[in-house]
Amino acid sequence: MTIFLQAVNVLLPLLYGLSLIFYVSHFNTKKPKYGTWASSILLIGIITHAVYIVGKGLYFQYFPISNTSESFSMLALNIAVLYYIVERTNKEGATGLFFLSIVFLFQLVASMFINGFGTSNELLSNPMFGFHVTLTLLGISALAIAALYALMYLMLAKEIKRHHFGVIYDRLPTLETVEKMGMFATGFGIIFLGIGVFLGHLWAYKILGYFFTSDPKIVITDIAWMIYAIGWIVSWKLGLRGLRMSLITFWGFLVLFISIVVFSMFLQTFHRFS
Amino acid sequence: MNSDHTIAIIGFSHKNAPVEFRDRISVDEEMASRFIDAAMGTDSPIREIAILSTCNRTEFYFVSPLSLSDLRQWLVEQYRSLMNIEIMQPDIQPLMLQNEEAVDHLLSVAGGLESMMLGERQILSQVKASYDLILSKEYSFPILNRLFQSAIRAGKAIHTRTNLCRGAVSVSQAAVELARKIFKSFQNRNILLVGAGETSKLVAEHFREIGTHEFVIANRGEARRKQLAERFNGRAKAIPLEQIPAALLEADIVVTAAKAPDYLITYKDMVQAMKGRKYRVLLLIDISTPRVIDPRVANISEAFLYNIDHLKNVIADNLEKRKGEIPAAQSIVAEVREEFLVWLRSLEVVPTISKLTEYFNAIRIQELEKFAHKTTEKEYSHMEQLSKSIIRKLLHYPIISLRGMSNGHNLDLSKIEVVWEFFRLHEFKGKEEK
Structure with missing residues (x-):
């Protein structure tokens, strides 16, 4: 399980980064295909992220915001989910670049400074x-x-x-x-x-x-x-x-x-x- | 070379003829059909013809062995007999092009590169109309059929793959373009038009095209405002100028194109209207000269005020952007032109190869026959095999070169003509011709 979590921890910034690249291309060129790819990769990132957080929580029996790294990761997921809903509802992907920049940055920090899994805080359990x-x-x-x-x-x-x-x-x-x-x-x-x-x-x-x-x-x-x-x-x-x-x-x-x-x-x- | 495949164009456009002349020589569909019938008559030297006639250009595309000057003479005579018009004028020289240049021209025309307003979209549908006309006729137009298909393809590619046709290039379009940056949908938008002249009509038409149904027309003259309102099937309301302040409460977009000695929309009107509108955004476009909206209205945060100079700047910016797209559009033209020319060359090369092979074989047989009664049957058979083998080897590289020419990019069609002249293929009569 730990190996899986470590792998996903590396994968997440990559997925958000790739999505960001397509959002930047969409912003620059206005080509709809880049918007579609960006949005699809973002959805894959969100699903992977959700599986990662739920999996981690269930396996280690705690709510994963026990340190700065986990809080950043949770914020990244929240912004990604909310932006995705706003984008799909309004069918407009031109602003994705601004939000995915934040998501990517937060998840990159979270993945780089991760310090093991689990917590001793009872409340978070x-x-x-x-x-x-x-x-x-x-x-x-x-x-x-x-x-x-x-x-x-x-x-x-x-x-x-x-x-x-x-x-x-x-x-x-x-x-x-x-x-x-x-x-x-x-x-x-x-x-x-x-x-x-x-x-x-x-x-x-x-x-x-x-x-x-x-x-x-x-x-x-x-x-x-x-x-x-x-x-x-x-x-x-x-x-x-x-x-x-x-x-x-x-x-x-x-x-x-x-x-x-x-x-x-x-x-x-x-x-x-x- | 088979000069039947020579493509030629003779045309008049805004680049070489004044508007009065262009108006006179312009041909409608019925007249174009009569030109085609005249060209495709039994004794006519013209193999194919197509006519592209718009408000800015009238162009005749031919496939014919005739020289450009002979084609021009033919055209002069047709105009005389069909329309009773003299087109031979010393100060007006038509555009006359052949082969690659003619192909290039039509593709550029279809893409809007030759239009008076660079990147104009309408020309493509006019090229399609010309193509539809030749399709509707009972004659066969193999080369022009393919050429017009290529032109339509080039035009579509330029529209979709470049930004040559994007951005407003007229005042009324620019007004709509600005509105499109503020509002997403126009279905429930209320547009107040101040003035009921041609400009207002044009602006209203553009807004109607993008889905607006609700218009309020304010004009001093009752008859004109009602006349314009009637064009919108009862969805437009006609009001006198005095009711403008009340109309400002409901409007999303205000377009003024009127003449008045004073401002028709004052700063005070707008301040009051904004309170009543709860500071909802309002786009005001003042196309009038002199202006009829107080320029101080621009100081109100939620009022976006544009005048004619601002719109002209938008147009100038867009034209500059379009100019930047010319190289991209030209590369599409070059790409499609090469595809067409490869196809056209294949038409030239295939008969040349078969004629050349037939010519060499005729010589071979002719020379062999001299020995028919001087040798045994076995010896004759050996000689026959030897001669065939020599001919095959002699023709191997010329045929490869000819085929290569049809696929290559550097073939001048006149090079094939050299082959025909070298071996006098024009004079040679093959089996079928005999």
Whole structure:
């Protein structure tokens, strides 16, 4: 089993790298065949990755985010899955290059710095805990994807506005498509992160006996998610679209990310597992 | 060489004739059919003919042993008798090409390389129409049939394998191209056209081609706005200019092509409209001169404002990009031309080889017969075998060379003519000819 996992560990960056090469070719040439190949190889990569993570989890009986390498690998899979869904739903592969670059980089780091398999952390040995982590990571990944689409929207709108027809104008899909892809990812993000956070509270109730904790990381995550979700939904309901909505999505994610990641780095928290 | 296979073209286009002349000599399908009938008559020296006639060119393609000047004379006479037009004019020289150059020309025409607007797509369907016409006639056009097939193939390859035909090259197309960068689908888009002149009609047609159904036409004159609205089968709404601010609330794209002393869409109108639209993106294209949309509208974040100069820049950029594609298109033309010429050469080479073989064998038999009564049957048989063997060896390399010529890329068709002249094959009558 270990040999199989080691082999897949090498194979994954290769698959994502190959897919990235085809996405770059698709972006440069606009030839649909490159897009089809890129997408097909990405799907093979996702399936292989999922088998790798599930296989590893089942064999060693733990949820594989016990160290930085495993967390990077999980993030790579999440972004790959979400991007694949967004791409297939909108039938638009021109933006794959941006997301596969991240996926490839994350998986390369994960594969290079892997340090054995298994964990001594009891919490990670509980499969129920996996749902909380998976959904939370999926939610954050989806919001990151939405933020990147919002950035693309702003850049493309700027080019159109300034009558400058450069590479971005020439290669990116229409403003409407970029907006739709971003909205799709945002919807995913709010729902997944919301469920992930809720499951975390349930878990806390199970092991600590109370639903809400005063742990700063959790409090900040709750507040940040709530502000993001409410702000975004209200803006949507008010009918805001396009430029303003992209600005809200982009800055909303930055605030959320800074709140969750940066604050938790400097504040005392029980919420560390590695 | 069999000069029956000489391909020739005599043509007039925007490059060598003024528009008035081109209009006059242009032939419709019925007239083209009459030209074909005249060329394919019993005593005509023309083996094959095809006519390509568009608004920018009228070209006659021939397969005939006649010289270019004789073909031109024939054409002059036909124009006189069929259309009562004098095409022989001292200041207008037609394009006259033969063989490789003629082939190259048609392939380039089909690919849009010779068009007034580089990379024009419509010409390919016009080449197809010319081809369909010769197919519909009862005559046989083996060489032009193949040539037009090759031209259509070259045209399609240029369209698909290069970017020669991509990008808008007219103001109305450029307007649509810009809209396509903002909106994915046009089915439920609302387009406000300000002005009901020719430009508005053209823009509306382009948007209709890509799926737009909802038009609002704002114009000062009631009759003209209603007239344009009627063209859209009741899906267009005609409004007076005063209702433009209200129409801005619903519009996704605004195209103005009108004359007015003041701005028809002011900055204030747009600021108010944007609030009402909840800042939904709006594309405004002002083709009018002088402009009728306040340029300050461009300062509103969600309003993408373009004027005629911006569109001209788009067109200039696209034309520059198209020019960059010329080498790629030319290499496709060269590729298809070589395939066609290999086929054409094979038509020339095969009869030459058989004629040459027949000629050598005739000499062999003629010389052998001199010994028919001077030798025994056995000796005669040996001599016959010897002569056959000598002829076979003598012809071995010439035949290989001739076959090689048909497959090679460096054959000048006139080289085959040398073989015919060398052995006087034109004068030699084979068994069948006797």
